[in-house]
Amino acid sequence: MAQSLDRLKESPSQTAGPYVHIGLTPNFCGIAGVYASDLGATMVNDRTKGERIKLNIRVLDGTGTPLKDALVEIWQADAAGLYNSPAEMRGAADPNFLGWGRCPTDMETGLCVFETIKPGRVPFRDGRLMAPHITLWIVARGINLGLHTRLYFSDEEKANGEDPILARIEHRVRVPTLVAERQGDDYVFDVHLQGEKETVFFDS
Amino acid sequence: MSADPGSNRRPEAGAFFQRDRTWHPPALTPGYKSSVLRSPQKALLSFDNTLSEISGPVFGHAMLGELDNDLIHNFARPGESAIGERIIVHGRVLDERGVGVAGALLEFWQANAGGRYRHKKDGYLAPLDPNFGGCGRAITGEDGSYAFRTVKPGPYPWPNGPNDWRPAHIHFSVFGHGFAQRLITQMYFEGDPLIWKCPIVRGIADRAAIEALTALLDTQATIPMDALAYKFDIVLRGRRSSLFENRLEGN
Numbered sequence: 001m002a003q004s005l006d007r008l009k010e011s012p013s014q015t016a017g018p019y020v021h022i023g024l025t026p027n028f029c030g031i032a033g034v035y036a037s038d039l040g041a042t043m044v045n046d047r048t049k050g051e052r053i054k055l056n057i058r059v060l061d062g063t064g065t066p067l068k069d070a071l072v073e074i075w076q077a078d079a080a081g082l083y084n085s086p087a088e089m090r091g092a093a094d095p096n097f098l099g100w101g102r103c104p105t106d107m108e109t110g111l112c113v114f115e116t117i118k119p120g121r122v123p124f125r126d127g128r129l130m131a132p133h134i135t136l137w138i139v140a141r142g143i144n145l146g147l148h149t150r151l152y153f154s155d156e157e158k159a160n161g162e163d164p165i166l167a168r169i170e171h172r173v174r175v176p177t178l179v180a181e182r183q184g185d186d187y188v189f190d191v192h193l194q195g196e197k198e199t200v201f202f203d204s
Numbered sequence: 205m206s207a208d209p210g211s212n213r214r215p216e217a218g219a220f221f222q223r224d225r226t227w228h229p230p231a232l233t234p235g236y237k238s239s240v241l242r243s244p245q246k247a248l249l250s251f252d253n254t255l256s257e258i259s260g261p262v263f264g265h266a267m268l269g270e271l272d273n274d275l276i277h278n279f280a281r282p283g284e285s286a287i288g289e290r291i292i293v294h295g296r297v298l299d300e301r302g303v304g305v306a307g308a309l310l311e312f313w314q315a316n317a318g319g320r321y322r323h324k325k326d327g328y329l330a331p332l333d334p335n336f337g338g339c340g341r342a343i344t345g346e347d348g349s350y351a352f353r354t355v356k357p358g359p360y361p362w363p364n365g366p367n368d369w370r371p372a373h374i375h376f377s378v379f380g381h382g383f384a385q386r387l388i389t390q391m392y393f394e395g396d397p398l399i400w401k402c403p404i405v406r407g408i409a410d411r412a413a414i415e416a417l418t419a420l421l422d423t424q425a426t427i428p429m430d431a432l433a434y435k436f437d438i439v440l441r442g443r444r445s446s447l448f449e450n451r452l453e454g455n
Contacts (some may be wrong), residue, residue: 008302014408016375020375024312037292060373062242137383165249
């Protein structure tokens with residue numbers, strides 16, 4: 001008998017269910033007084049560096065109906081392209097920007113709004129710069145394993161054209177599913193869970 | 205953020221082991237009806253982690269309130285406590301290499317002892333407990349350990365099949381050290397016959413994987429005349445050794 005690799009298996013995922021708000025955004029669903037505020041509700045303060053942007057995100061099911069019980073988290077670099085994380089070896093990120101936010105979809109409209117800053121460019125593994133992007137993680141009732149994807153920006157056409165992850169998408173017609181449309185000072189981004197416009201989700 | 209000043213321990217910055225997607229429930233599990241229109245159908249885009257997946261936010265112990273890991277009291281009126289079987293849930297957050305994950309933020313939520321959630325979408329006829337909110341959180345210690353106190357949640361019926369019941373469970377949300385480790389799962393209780401009938405649980409193909417979500421009664425951790433205890437370990441994706449890793453720019 002050969003040796004054992006002695007590895008554990010990752011805990012299997014289970015859906016966040018319809019009451020995810022109780023655990024992750026209790027103030028949002030009327031459970032007051034346990035935490036002073038919901039974690040991840042505010043991403044910037046007046047000393048945060050960078051261009052202020054607003055992301056209007058919706059998550060749509062296979063019939064095109066917005067989910068009203070989903071929860072979206074985002075993770076991004078600061079304006080200089082540095083992550084506020086121990087894994088960031090290239091320098092210290094903006095101390096006034098954690099780079100992580102959390103927002104439940106509105107129970108009436110399905111809209112999820114993040115007020116954040118435009119991230120700088122982060123290098124790919126080989127040193128080429130990726131286009132500015134924000135990582136998304138989506139959970140909800142009916143989603144068995146949290147979905148990872150990215151939001152890129154429509155006004156970064158040149159950078160998007162050089163992005164090594166976007167370049168890996170075989171069916172070019174699907175690239176726009178990862179690009180948020182600029183409308184005034186806001187970016188609008190619809191995540192399609194299914195159908196012709198299904199968003200490109202990641203296994204990384 | 206760089207390593208703590210004075211520490212000679214290099215922060216770990218390798219990519220994570222690939223996820224075994226046959227071990228997790230697939231996106232589409234028709235027995236769980238909500239998954240039918242919410243499951244992606246096209247192939248996922250696979251790539252090795254970049255810094256965007258390897259990195260992740262850090263939450264400090266300073267954010268925690270004294271009662272954050274005490275669901276019996278954190279919503280209760282002064283001098284009162286939640287109704288139900290008093291239990292302690294404890295365990296460790298490990299990675300696939302068996303290494304304890306320090307500083308991991310755990311958030312948990314659950315129904316009350318009657319199986320009712322404090323949420324306007326829950327119309328189950330079991331009553332709310334005025335002293336139970338149903339949420340708590342903890343951050344793991346150096347060895348990955350955590351503990352909290354709560355009441356055992358009740359099972360409850362849910363609209364899926366005409367007569368489907370959820371086994372008693374506690375939801376867990378876990379942050380590791382990288383955003384690619386982000387995980388939400390549920391803890392079940394040893395011996396609950398509803399586990400094996402539940403369409404959500406049965407989305408998991410491998411019996412051993414279901415058992416990995418089932419906490420054991422731990423009489424060694426019980427507090428006599430106060431609370432029973434259950435032990436629940438959580439495993440996150442492991443990090444590859446970066447000894448011979450292609451180096452990231454500037455690394």
